[in-house]
């Protein structure tokens with residue numbers, strides 16, 4: 001029997017948390033991370049990405065690329081608290097799940113097929129998380145973790161994507177030379 005594996009990922013998580021606290025930051029280019037000489041971008045809003053900014057980049061470089069960005073040091077205790085809220089919602093709705101990082105989860109929905117349909121269930125779970133936390137989140141649903149994770153990346157920002165059983169290979173084909181190899185290396189432990 002094929003499995004139904006859900007991958008959920010909060011969109012630009014630290015940025016979204018900062019926007020919850022201060023709504024004036026909505027739609028403005030935003031960088032979260034170290035502001036010192038060796039500071040690194042921990043998260044950046046979509047508005048900064050068209051300037052070539054990405055997370056992990058030196059803050060100095062990011063500020064040069066996108067001078068109009070608002071820069072925030074970040075507050076890990078707030079992110080931990082928000083992550084916990086999301087985890088609690090998932091825990092309540094899904095018996096088998098795994099927290100892969102502060103803003104990323106896998107859940108096995110295989111057993112739910114006959115009752116709800118996994119996709120419908122995942123859609124409702126995503127709506128509940130958005131409604132109860134105010135945080136945008138995306139998901140991918142497929143027969144395995146790798147395909148679901150790639151699907152989440154394609155669904156973003158703030159959307160969802162289902163890859164039906166049997167379509168895994170054709171979905172992954174465009175990624176085979178790029179993203180897929182990186183993903184397999186990164187997730188070989190699964």
Ligand SMILES: [Mg+2]
Pocket residue numbers: 009010011012013103104
């Ligand atoms: Mg994320």
